[in-house]
Structures are given as C-alpha cells and as structure tokens.
Amino acid sequence: MSENKVKKVAVNTTINGEEMDILVDPYISLLETLREVVGITGTKEGCNDGNCGACTINLDGRIVDSCLVLGVEAEGKNIETVEGMATPDGLHPLQQAFLEEAALQCGICTPGFLVSAKALLDNEPDPSEERIRHWLAGNLCRCTGYDKIVKAVTKASKESK
C-alpha cells in the first residue's frame, strides 16, 4: 500500500483585521484551525456537519459554516469571527441587545447568531421580522425558541439607525 504523506501547509490570512501566517494540516476545517491553531475559541462547534450554524464566521463578506471550509482555504481571505465584534469602547450593538433581551441561555449558538445577524444588518440596516427569521434559518437554537433572538436583532437594527 502506498503511504499518503501529508505535510502542513503555510497559510497567510487575516482574522479580525490581523494578518497572520499559520501552519495547518490540509485536512482540518477552518473551525478547527480557528480554535486549535489560532487559539480563538469564540466560534463554537455544534453539529460539525453544516446544520446548526454555531460555527458561523464571515469569510470575505459572506457568512459560512466554518466546519464546512478547510483551514487551507483561508489563504488570502479576510475572516471575521465573534471576537472581532466588540471594540475597546464596548460591546457591539447586537451583543448589547442580546444581553438586554436575554436572547441566550446556554450560549453555544450565540456567537454564530451574532456573526450571522451582523452580516445581515451590515447590508440591510432595517430588515423585517420575516427577513430576520429567513436569514437566521441556518442558525439553530435549542434554548430560546428564537423569539428573543429575533427581538434582539430587531432592537439592534433600530438602535444603530
């Protein structure tokens, strides 16, 4: 049997505004790369097969499930995770609204919801409830029943106007 030799790959990428060079095994996901190579653990692993959206990150302006992207695909890309949302001045309006509306319980889905909702509000500052629910359909939450999440996103959209 021939042995398949696999070498780590050097990847240059920008994560939350910081350009970095990392070495990754070519077969690990971007989710694993973020958590285990880069060491930022805000992005959560839920189902690890593209159903739950807990691992949602922003890749070149588009939200994706980072469990369904390879780490090596980050080469030359611009990545934003939940860690990039708050500033030294305070929480992002969405994070603040999630707290005020109690839009979380266990919290595993929250980073994914925040990153997804931010991508929506960045492009559509005043979405309808229907639009919010449709946009967030790829993010599952087993605690809240969604209403509080939708309220929080609506609140953040009104406040950032």
Added chain:
Amino acid sequence: MHPFNYYAPESIEEASKILEKYGEKAKCLAGGTDVLVQTRGEKFDLDAIVDVKKIPELTELKWTDSHLVFGAATPCYVLYEDPKVCEKFPGIIDSAFLIGGIQIQSRASLGGNLCNASPSADGICSLIVHEAICVIAGSSGLREIPVEEMCQGPGRNALENGEFLVSIKIPLKDNKFSASYERFIPRNEMDIAVAAVASSVEMQDGKVSSCRIALAAVGPTPIYAQAASELIIGKEPTEDNIKIVSEKAKEIASPIADMRGTIEHRKDLIEVLTRRTISKALERVGV
C-alpha cells in the same frame, strides 16, 4: 478526518492530471457542503482534495448568444443575486434560494449538487427542466452530456475516472418560456425534500409547445418524467390537461417509504406539486 493533501489547481489541465493520478482517492472540492461532510463521515477514504475554485471556468458566469453558462463551483448566491439570471430563469433561482440556509448558499453550488447525485437534490430537477447541459473535462478534453444523464444512482454520477464537471449550460429561450421548482418539507426552511417537482413550459400561439417535468425524492435519482411532460405538448394549458399530466407524474414516481414519508404520501405530493409547478411556470410566462 483521514489525512489528505490539498491541491488548488488554476487550470482545467492541471486539475485533470491530479484527479487522474489519484483516481478514486481524490474528490473535487467546490463548496464542500456535501463532500467535506461525507469525507468526515468516512464515506470516502481520500488521499487528495482538489479545490477547483481557482480554475476560472469553474466560477465564471457568462451569457453567450445561445446559453447561460456558469461554472460548476458557482455558489448559489451568485445566481440569485444576479438580476438577469433571476429575470430569465426564475425556476433555477427557486432551487438556488432554498438549498440550505444563507451559510450554505454562500458556498454550495448547483454543480456540486449535481455531482453529489442525491435523489432528493434540490438543484437537479430545475436543471433537467431547463434542458441543461453538463460540460465535463477529462484527460482527452471536454465532452458534453444532457443533465438528466448525470445521475446514475444515489451518490453515483456519470463522471469517469479523472473527469470533473466544469460548467453547466442553460439554453436561452424566448420570453414565452418559464419554469418553477417546489418541494414539500415539514418545516419552513433547511430541510430535505419529502418530494419535489420542477416543471417548465414553453408557449406558442396559446398552446404548450414544449414541457419538461422532473421529480425528486421519489426514485434512486431525480427523474425526468418525459412521459408525463409529453401529454400536454401541443395542447392548451387547461386545468384538465394539467390534471392529466399530474396524474401521469404520480404514476411515474416510484418512491420508497422512509422516515420522511410513506410511498402513498410521496406519490400524492408529486401530483399536487406537478400541478402547482406547471401553474406557476404558466403564470410566469403570463398565461
């Protein structure tokens, strides 16, 4: 995951060479929304993943005199954010806009959907009713096949060793053509079809001059229900004529019973969805 190497070739020739070298130990990576899940689930034992997104033809969308041509790795959002594609081919958009959620649509492609050859694929029926053509690359160059010949069984496609799907060509029609795709799922979003139908119609002088119907999740592959489609060609699109076609589509459906639905339920759904999608396609051409 079983350790594999990653290649990101920038030309069709380069990709063909890598795929040929690795044979069954390699898979193409477009959006990865199926292939990475299956690789992780150890459906495949891969030595190489070939990321085809850096090959220009694989993500290009262009209009020729006769076709809309889009790369096999073109993500769904590129299709539904393109006003001209939305205007000309709303039936394609029906599919592109309901595969997975927004995250999946950022990556998943109709080409990948086709190569994955799932019986319940949301993209394939729409391609069939648009008479789409697959452009396939291999070591001896390019070849074309009708999209309905691509799926051979659950998860099996017509690609030979070393071949890969380059692009999908949709023939341009005049304004009297349209199509529609609808699936039944118990939820509102993010689910696998219990049954689904795409229909297309072309109208001339008040009569249906061509029609195609395709069924999903009611057989080992998406089915081109030609025998049903033909029943309305040359006829007026009356309720009675649509009913005859829908009943035939129901007859052609050969579903299995599983956790998603019974045989009877699925067959009944095919009749209803055929009626609805033909009516929707007619509405879109202004009948």
